Amino acid sequence: MNTRIKIAICTLLTLMVMLTSIYVPTFAAPSPEENQILQDSLSIVEIDHEIERISQEQQTLLQRQQELRSSLADQQEQMNLQRKRAGVVLRSYYMGERDKLLSVVLGAKSIKQLLSLYDYYLLLISHDQDVLQEYESNYQFMRKTEQQVAQATVELETVKTNLLAQRQRILLLQSRVNDGVNASENPETLRKLIGEMTAYWENVGVYEVNKHFKALAQAMQDLPQFIQQQQGAMVTNGKMITISIREEEFNRFLKSESELFNHFNFSFVQDRIVVEGQQGTMKLRVEGHYTVENEPKNSILFHVDRLVFNGLELPDTTRNKLEKDFDLGFYPQQLISYVKATEVHALKGILEVKLELSFK
Known part of the structure; x- marks a missing residue:
């Protein structure tokens, strides 16, 4: 057998023995009081993982909120420009400027002039519609972004509340575990058992x-x-x-x-x-x-x-x-x-x- 293969097999067997000896609890069955301490300790480990997950979710939501607000600021700036353009178009209709242009078209003195003026009139009307449609589209997009910002804000507040609750919960559990260990007849043995059970659960x-x-x-x-x-x-x-x-x-x-x-x-x-x-x-x-x-x-x-x-x-x-x-x-x-x-x-x-x- 190849020497490297022999070494690999020996290493693997050694690791298996180490895992078995480290992670399988070897103490006698704990008392009801000790069992409660072990359960609280395991809860601390699991809630700590939940706090880590919530913290990551909080950062993701915060980044999302910041990106949305930045995008909203850009959209609002564009909307100001679009609003002015749309205002010019609407004002022209309100003041009857497009009606005057239509009168000019209808007053053309030749078919050629009529067709040229009519093409220009259609082009102008089409441009007006594009301006108004673009304004409406941008407005709806901005409103949607505003709603997303509001939703992200609500979600972020919920996550923050949950995070604070879980942190408070873990502090109470930790205090209860510390009191239980200190009151134990053999604190060091109990601490060792807590470490062993925690390692066994996590691994x-x-x-x-x-x-x-x-x-x-x-x-x-x-x-x-x-x-x-x-x-x-x-x-x-x-x-x-x-x-x-x-x-x-x-x-x-x-x-x-x-x-x-x-x-x-x-x-x-x-x-x-x-x-x-x-x-x-x-x-x-x-x-x-x-x-x-x-x-x-x-x-x-x-x-x-x-x-x-x-x-x-x-x-x-x-x-x-x-x-x-x-x-x-x-x-x-x-x-x-x-x-x-x-x-x-x-x-x-x-x-x-x-x-x-x-x-x-």
Whole structure:
């Protein structure tokens, strides 16, 4: 075997051992108080990422606002010139100057003179129309830019408010963590555990959770086809169609889509969907629910209500990001083009969707 290949393999094995030893928690199960401190610490990490994202969004909006205002200033300067030109045209009509010109045309003494004067008259009228049309077009464009500036300003204020709220939230959590650590019987051990759990989440947990949500999003694209293949899954009653997805069928479908789901189980309980499982050192529990949405189009969207990683519940910022990054929705019109969803219910062991025929 080539010496370089041997060195590469040894290096890779060493890194794998290091990752395993560094990122997998090795302490005994924490007490409820310590577990709360660990959960708060993980929330701080995640909210800190959200603050970073919001700060970047703020900078983007600020730059956009500045560009729009600069563009608006240029447009207003051009509008002043256009307004003067349009004023001259309108004044000429108001004063009857174009009527006098028409009289001259009509008073031509020869056909040749008439045609020449008429061509000139049409050219002048056409120029007048171009001036007025250009003024109207520029005015509408300027109004649109003004609206964009106003919208960017509102969005920027919303982002600023959100940023301040998240910063306040992280300060309160940090204070609670500090108090908890200081009150602990073994602060240094607890700090080490916090560092280890945080490193494990950022280096392994985030990747694994994203991988599973991505696989689930991809599987949901094939759900309409799966439903069509299930005998008795769709029942029609007049203009209403009821889809019933049984828990065991849904689990079988997901396992056929990806081996990742061999270690997880999806449960339909009253008004909730629960996902729970373990793969290696990662334990994951997700609770959520479906809602019918009509904007931007009719769909059944999944909302993450709880996300628990290795016994630690992650904050709403993490849940919201997962919802934004991965589409776990179901789109009825991929199943039947002329229907729309009206209701969705999670019952014990069954997910029920009601569709209505719609030819609009």
